[in-house]
Amino acid sequence: MYESGNRPRRILAYREWRKCIRGFLLCLCLASADLAVAGLDQHRVENLDYGSALYEYFQGNELNAITRLMVAAERPRSTNQANEANLLLADLYYGYGLYEESRQMFARLLTAEVSDSIQDRIWFNLARLRFEQGYRDNARELLSRISNRLPGSIESERKYLLTNLYLDSADYDKAADISNQIDSDSIWKKYARYNLGAAMIEDDRYQQGKYILNAIGQSTSLAAEQVALRDQANLSLGLRHLRMDLPDQALKTLTRVRLQGPLSNDALLASGWAWYHQEKFKQALIPWRILLRKNAVDAATQEAILAIPTNYAKAGQDSLAIKHYEIAARQFESQLRILDNAVDSINNDGLIAALREHAILFDRSSLQRLPPSSDVTPQLHLLLASKGFQREIKRFQELLNIRTSLRYWGSSFPALELMLAERRQRFEQKLPLLEQTTSFDRLNLLRDKRNQFSERVAEIDLAQDFQALVTPEEADHLARLQRIQRSINNVSASRNTTYQQNTHRLLSGILNYDLETDFPVRFWAAKKQSILLDRTLVEADQRVESLRQISRRTALDFEAFQARIDGQTDRIHNLRTQVSRLLSRQETRINQMAIASIRQQQRHIVQLRLNARFELARLYDKLATPQ
């Protein structure tokens, strides 16, 4: 009776463990999606837009990173590393769930003139994409096209992918060979070796798998990722030993699992079963009681609650078994109530509030390391580790980021509109003044004067009129000489003016001689002035024309800006409405998934409670039966 009653529970427990392991491996796949770009660490950036996008991406701001790359593609400031930038954009599209855009971008890159190293990275990205979509043959074919060593950790990831592909076809020798080639310092080697060991122990390569998992399980590294992997390796090996009915070996590996780690509950439960298989019932109680003291609501704890009375029954201590079955039944009742409360909390947005807070405080990738803090989190640890739920939470965070982005535009866009309106108003106010400005009239006056001056210079040249180029002082002298001549003429009839006339003639002669001999120089100076005036006029003309063009262009710019602004407010508003609606639907979906998970746990507990009550009835029956 005991064996038949126990077996279904054991199988159920193993299923849960397998789920744990699957969840863990899937998380590794998620991590691989993130780390593909991280392989570009510390390469020299020669394009500021590309570098700025990397800066945003490395902080987990995918949306900003994509926006920067899209802006750069629209308005390239530099042609440096354009293919790297496009490769990053294609990768980010993929991470953002825009698979078609990502595929198109990769396809465009493949048709472009790209270097061999870029082409290899495109093959790698496409292979990773196809691998994650489940097209293993295609992924293998794409990986085979890579002809050179990939940069940084991407090369290790390539070999990790290849290892998984060989494992997929149970080609353990090739998988072992390629996993050995991975850089020993790379975490990808540890993951590849773990996957290889886990696959081998489940197949007919138990000894080799055991050797590999033992090596990982005895690692002394303190790095968080490696410590988690060590626990995982020990638990996997321990469970395999239990299934092979090797309890002593199971205990050896299970005791290496950390008590404070996330796999401790499963390890404690399995340790109890290992002692139990050795018929050491007292020792079996120790790990189970430790597990119970942790007071967790999870499958391992629930299994342990029932394992304790089973253990007493097996040891022939029926009254103790009855007592503990009764305790178990009460504990299951209590756990069902806790789970009911968790459902109430989820329905009252307890989980969503925790996820929102988490999204504000941490970047998306931290969700894998640090679950959101809420009263329902302990009841959802399996769900939180699942790829499907991780994907939904990622979408939820993306929607929150979109809402933040739209909120920014919603608040800043009116300011941009106002700024444009004010600039336009200022310009329109200045435009009449500009058009009426005397600058235009002055230019016309200047042009008239220049024409007159030019004509006069031509006349002087034609008549060789040297007196036309006298200085004011010389003009004064000439005028005085004319006045003197008139005075001499007036008195010449009554007086002898020979001396005065001679003197006048001499002075006039000297002056005219000077003027005539200096004429070419003076004429050239006048001509030069005329040329300079022409140049100034041309410049002034150009400036006025440029001013007119700027006026026209500014008016057109305002029109263009207005056209770009028109309709954007409605666009933002519609998108904000849309994101609120989708966010609400996404929250409902997350809540439904969480509640479904809890209901599943409740069904499991109900089954266990049924087993407990059945065992109670059996024991009462046994006690009531006369010996």
Next chain:
Amino acid sequence: MKNISLIALILYSLLNPLWAQESDVTESDVSAAEDEAAAGDESLDSSIEALKKEVLSLNRDLFILEEDLLFPANTQFSIFLSMNAGSLFALDSVQIKIDDKNISNHLYTERELGALKRGGVQRLYIGNLPSGEHEIIAIFTGIGPKGRDYRRGETVIIEKTTEPQFVEFIITDDSSKEQPEFDVRVWE
């Protein structure tokens, strides 16, 4: 024997409502509900995807519009910061001055520093500058070699033209001197 049967019957009757509850839902009901949920999920997924595309396009358009309006090409001036290695200097903050006027102060978070160390380039400042000569000063504060407080200024004189102009400050390591180095690059 009678007692045992009674206990078993009582236990069965206790459990029965639970089974009855579960059996109320038929497989076809479950299947229909799952189909409906799957259709709803698909519609939600495609709606989210369409929204993402639309938001990306909006962000691109408005980002360019904002830049065109606030920082016209003929006066646009930007300052960037990057790190090449940078293991000899733990950056705490950067202060930027243009023509002796303080225009930007930035205090770094772990995440920002991590992004810089991994090869990201930070746009520290974007603004407008008239054509002509300008003095740009960046003052870096942090922890230098041997855990000592470190403060260093870097100056560059630029001739602003009517084209957008970018200045990049680069923090590097001089391993021969075991000291951090601060370079400047003017992008035309």
